[in-house]
Amino acid sequence: MQTSSILHVLVTIALTATSVQAQNRPVKDVSSAAKKAVTVSKLPEWAISRAEVEAHTRFLASDELQGRRTGEPGNWTAARYIAEQFRQLGLKPAVTTDSQQDYFQRINLEKVKPATSATMLLGKDTLQLGKQLIVMAGNATTSSGEVVYVGYGLNDGDEGYKGRDVKGRIVVAQGGSPDAKSPREIFNASAAKRKLAGEKGATALIELYNEATPWGLVSQYFNREQMTVSAPSDDKTPLTHVWVNNANNQYKQLKEAGQTITLRTSGRPLTFSSTANVAGIIEGTDPVLKNEYVILSAHFDHIGAGRQAGTPYQPGDSIFNGARDNAIGTVALLESAKVLMQQRPKRSVLVLALTGEEVGLVGSRYYGEHPLVPFKQTIFDLNSDGAGYNDTTIVSVIGLERTGAKTEIETAAKAFGLSVFAEPAPEQGLFDRSDNVSFAAKGIPAPTFSAGFKTFDQAIGKYYHQAIDNPESLDFTYVQRFCQAYAYAARLIADRVTRPQWSAGDKYEAAAKALYGY
Structure with a gap:
């Protein structure tokens, strides 16, 4: 047994002994600290077992689930497993459809495969797929003709669109938008441009990319299958849409009137699939506060x-099991559901297992547009996600200092022998890269509770999105304590007298004020 495990056992025995002694002493001799120790040790969080944590993890991260990719059979198997755990525990199904209750919030998907070839003739230059071109959308096609520059191409008032007919023309737009900073904002702006260009009858859209995210990373991302939520079909052929690497404004001639090009692309084949979030409700015990919700x-x-x-x-190993990312977080969710059902908190809790995070936060974004409980009554989201751990003495919380529940989270971690490290790897911009941001954007305080790390070092990179991230490589004593701390933090937040609030001046504070009216 490792030294850390021995210490954990000794601490647990000592706390149990303190609890028994406190129960046998007259009340007047029990200090407030001892009372607190007795209360905490009686909570069902202490009964979360290493064996059960390991069993859940080994199933969810097993080879049989084939990496749980969204829209694939292994992902549906994981969803079914979670739903049946909710059913066994007695959670109320959160989804009502046609007078039926269900744990599945179903999502229809469009799956777009990467292009296999693309070229663009521009004067004497031939731009190639990957090096200078990325195919964003469209079928196999050849388009030739004069281009029309439309500025950012986001609305009718933009340069080029105002008062002009672009039907049957090739449209060129500046990449991003005046306000877009993050990759998510840039992608959203790009989709809006494609939609508008298609509505105006353009035959193709060329976007001049010159953003902070390196071209190599962007090209690599779009060289694999993409998934989006299916939009209502209007039976139109998808508009051909490409990005051109315009670093250093090297293709500025595409903005000039009279410039002609020939664009050939294999297109991006489109197929359809489905997936689902899994959601169950634990009703709160307080007659008033039960109308408010904490999302886990x-x-x-x-x-x-x-x-x-x-x-x-x-x-020899082609299955990406995802034990750290994010079987650990999913198991913390299941264990929290179990103990919060055994001793329910004052507020209601929506336990929400999300799909599609790895393909663009699909599940949480969908929930953001189709909430199962009113956002105005949702006071907090405690998200759990992570790339792995390199320190088993801590939990790491992204957004701890911003989201108003620092005391509860630190108290919960300390109860199980862990410290809290706030805002790890700040250079990674992690707050806006996990599902918590879909709730934050609506105004809901939403930190991410992660396994212990301070930096993205070799220990993290060794397992992050690698095929060796298997259950056999986990420290399950640490995973047990992680689950206990997460569950207890959830309880403390759900039992708070007041609602947590964003730190003053936070970029999501305005959304919170609009949502909650304070």
Whole structure:
């Protein structure tokens, strides 16, 4: 047994002994600290077992689930497993459809495969797929003709669109938008441009990319299958849409009137699939506070197997099991559901297992547009996600200092022998890269509770999105304590007298004021 495990056992025995002694002493001799120790040790969080934590993890991260890729059979198997755990525990199904109650919030998907070829003739230059071109959308096609520059191409008032007919023309737009900073904002702006250009009858859209995210990373991302929520079909052929690497404004001639091009692309084949979030409700005990909700969220999908994962692998192991990312978080969700059902908190809790995080936060974004409980009555989201751990003495919380529940989270971690490290790896911009941001954007305080790390070092990179991220490599005593701390933090937040609030001046504070009216 490792030294840390021995210490954990000794601490547990000592706390249990303190609890028994406190129960046998007259009340007047019990200090407030001892009373607190007695109360905490009686909570069902202390009964979360290493064996059960390991069993859940080994199933969710097993080879049989083939990496739990969104829209694939292994992802549905994981969803069914979670739903049946909710059923066994007695959670109320959160989804009502046609007078039926269900645990599945179903989502229809469009799956777009990467282009296999593309060229663009521009004067004497031939731009190639990957090097200078990325195909964003469209079928196999050849388009030739004069281009029309429309500025950012986001609305009718933009340069080029105002008062002009672009039907049957090739449209060129500046990349991003005046306000877009993050990759998510840039992608959203790009989709809006494609939609508008299609509505105006353009035959193709060329976007001049010159953003902070390196071209190599962007090209790699779009060289694998993409997924989006299906939009209502209007039976139109998808508009051909490409990005051109315009670093240093090297293709500025595309903005000039009279410039002609020839664009050939294999297109991006489109297929359809489905997936689901899994959601259950634990009703609160307080007659007033039970009308408010704390969301516990974690994504249960991972990146799949083989080439679909978009990550190099060895022939002997092509399954990306995702034990750390995010079977650990999913198991914390299941264990929290169990103990909060055994002793329910004052507020109601929506336990929400999210799909599609690895393919663009699909599940949480969908929930953001189709909430199962009113956002105005949702006071907090405690998300659990992570790339792995390199320190088993801590939990790491992204957004701890911003979201108003620092005391509860630190108290919960300390109860199980862990410290809290706030805002790890700030250079990674992690707050806006996990499902919590879909709730934050609505105004809901939403930190991410992660396994212990301070930096993205070799210990993290060794397992992050790698085929060796298997259950066998986990420290399950640490995972047990992680689950206990997460569950207790959820309880403390759900039992708070007041609602947590964003730190003054936070970029999501305005959304919170609009949502809650304070």
